[in-house]
Structures are given as C-alpha cells and as structure tokens.
Amino acid sequence: MGYKSFDEINEKIKNGKAVVVTAEEIIGIVEEKGAKQAAKEVDVVTTATFGPMCSSGAFINFGHSAPPIRMSKVWLNDVPAYAGIAAVDAYIGATELSESRGMEYGGAHVIEDLIAGKNIRLFAESYGTDCYPRKEISTYINKNNINQAFMFNPRNCYQNYSAATNSSDRILYTYMGTLLPQCGNVTYSTSGQLSPLINDPYCRTIGIGTRVFLGGAQGYVAWEGTQHNPGQKRGENGVPLGPAGTLALIGDIKQMDARFIRAAVFEKYGVTLFVGVGIPIPMLDEDMAIKTAVRDDRIFTNVIDYSVSDGPRPVLRSVSYAELRSGRIELNGKLVPTAPLSSIKKAREIALMLKQKIMSGEFFVSQPVASLPDSNSINKLEIRGNGNEND
C-alpha cells in the first residue's frame, strides 16, 4: 500500500501545499531522515536531463496554398524533410543535413530556428494531381503562420548509456565527441543521479501519458522509445548497468523555449539535437524514496572501446558516475581524463524550474494510462538474403 496516490499529490499541488525537491536534494533528505519519513514528507521529486538526442524531430502542417499542392518533396532551409504523408504534412528529422551547407546546418537547426520564431524557407515539389494542381512552391514559414508543429522524438531519455574511449592510434570523431588516440580520454553522457529513468528504474510512475517538461513546454510520454530494453542487466538497486529503457516524447513546438532545445554539430559525425527533458516523480511510497535517492556512486556503466567496429565493442571496465564525474578514471593502469557530453548545469536548471512550476500549481503529475513494457529484447539487424530471408 502506498502512502499517497497521484490524486492526493495533485490535490496538494493544487492547494500550493506540495513539498517538491529535486533528485539531487532528495539524496540528503533520505540520508538524514530515512526513506520512510522522506516518503511521508516529500510529494514530488523532479528529475532532468539535457543531452544530445539524435532520435528527435518534428511534424509540421504548413497549411494549404491556393492553388493547393500535394508536397512530395520538401526542403526547409535546404534541409530535406520527409513528405510521404498527407499533402502539407512533413517530418523534419534532427540529424538530416542541409543540401547546401552540409554538416554545419541540419534538421536540428531548423527546429531550433522554428522555436526561436525565425522565418524558414520552405521549398516543395510535387507531380501535380487534379485535386492538387500546383507543382512547386517557394515561401517562408514561421511558428505563427503554420498550423501545427509538434516535436515527436522516437527515442529520448536513455536510461543510462555506455561511456566511450578509443584504443586505436588515430582520433575518432563520434557522436560521443572527439575520442583521442590510445585511450586519451573517456566521454560519458547522462545526467546520472538527476536522470529521469535512473530515478524510477522500473518505470513505476513513468509510462504512456506521463506529463513531462519537454524543451520548455508541457509534453507527454507517447510510447516506449525505440530500442527500449528493460531487460538490461541491473545492479542491486535496480538501476541498469548499461543502455536500457527509453521514451518516445511528444510536445508542442510553439510552446517551447530555445534555451532548452539546441542544435549541435559533432565534428565529422553530423547534426544532432540537445533536448531538455524534465520528469516529475510522484513520491508514492517508501520504495520511490529509496529509488529517487540514488547517488552517482551507485550508478554504474561500462567504458566501451569505440575503435572496434567489426563486432561487439569491447567493454574495458565498469565505472560509477561518481568516478566519471571526478574528472579522471583509471584505464589500463593509467589515469585518463573524463568529460561529460550531457549538461549537468542545464539539467539542474530544468529540475529547479520544474520544481517551481509544480510548487506554483502550474504543473501536475499524471498517472500513466498504460505502463511501458517491462520485458523486451533488442533485435540485431542480420544480413539476410539468398536463402536465409527468414532467419
């Protein structure tokens, strides 16, 4: 039996009586008062992350022109968008590159510019139909003159992620940043003890329909994220020891704030999007107090060698986030500098902002309408054909 229900917590939020703390603040409270007392006193714990998340993008409906066009190919500021849906709907993916500027500008920049209220050049082609006779259109759009623009990110909020290093003799340019030769550095990318799914490792409170802070707006968990893998090995505290759960998120771009959605370029890798996400965790019972009090020294991940690409990347060692955040770790007998890729500073800002919004009655917790799958396996893409199509 829980101490509190979602409704009871929302009632407190409505009356301005909810006690809300961040996932960093809860650690000291549980250590000082114990989980049982902390669960009674605290109503909501806010978690957050601000990291590069490639699997992001936005659906846009441009509105109809006169005469109308069934757009079959669409470019936004020279970045191709997917238009194989209805006449004036398109999906702009974060990692799509500009056809004129290459890796310096991409779908993520289009999304950031849209949020910032800038004008974006829309160019579209069509084969023309009786109902949609126009064959080409060139115009400018912004977030106020289009119908809908909503972010739909197939995979955000990775529950833990492997740290990266490079044992080869050359620099590797990766989505995990620039990896120096001979294990010259280690990069890592989660907000650790502040990270949403690390604070609710079995997704007891986070599921389909959960209201979240997405890029400054109120968004929702739409589905399990792609590559959702709750079957990952876990530590005694339930926290996965490698990449595990993920979330598909949805939210209104028109309500977003460009401070929390930022386009990024990883050298010789491409374009990606820094996405700011905050998720409130309702303190239902003592178990949630124990889970949200997780500390960086109890969260572990593997250091993976990115120089191996023709098979599974070898694990060089297991490491805690406290060690990673200390600035150096031991690897093969030498001290190697570590660097984050996910901004702890911005994650803290989001966790604090979400805390304020809940305390002022602007943001409520929500009971999931359905749970995320608690078992799932990850399939590999095998090379099939010529007799083994069904393997």
Add this chain to the structure above:
Amino acid sequence: MKTIKLTMYFSANDITKPITYHLIKDYNLQVNILHADISLNRVGKLTADITGEERDIEAGLKFVEEQGVKYKLFTKSIIWQEDGCVHCGACTAVCPSGALRMDSDSWSLTFDREKCLVCELCVKACPLRVISVSL
C-alpha cells in the same frame, strides 16, 4: 611591460642549453611555462608566456634564435562565447592543458586563458560552435 606567448622547438642537441635560465637572468624576463615536452636525445618543445619590457623581450628572442632554437609566436587566441554555451563539457574532452574544464560544484565550463595553448582542438569539438579562434 608586455606578455607574449610562444612555443620553442629544440632539436635533440639543444636540450643541454639552459635557455630559460638565460632568459630570466640575462634578459630580466618572467617565464611562465605552460607546457613542456622535453627529454634527452629527442626533439622537444616548450610553450610559455614571457613577460618583460619590450626591448628585453626582443633581445631575449634574438638570443633564442642565436642559440639555434626555433620559436613560433602565438598570434591567435581562443574566443569562447559563453552566452551560447550549454556547458555540456565536450570541449574539455580534448583540451590538453586543462584551460577548459568543468567546475566540479556548478558544472559550469570555465576557461583559463593563461593555460590555453591555442591548439584549436576545442573549436571543432564544441557541438554548439561557440568556440572560435581569433587572429
């Protein structure tokens, strides 16, 4: 008083000469060594800030040249536009001198210009493109 930043390149034979000692003692220069990679029988290099009167610096550089030591003055500097920075830390992964580092309390990026070797690795490593190099 003026400060210049330079890297001196020593051939394998040069390293027995106490160049830094002479710059300090004979030319009244302050030498702040930022980075050094010197060992016996190998080509080495030393990066330093040198502070002193303009004429002393000129005379010191002439002395360095006379010793057969090549040097390169730093004419560029790294510019960090803090406003656009998200403090992710990706640049700290490649910074060899520790000029760019994360503050362990605030998790803000800090930039210590004095330690910067202007290697420019951070310019490409910054995903937000807020680090650039100026002439």
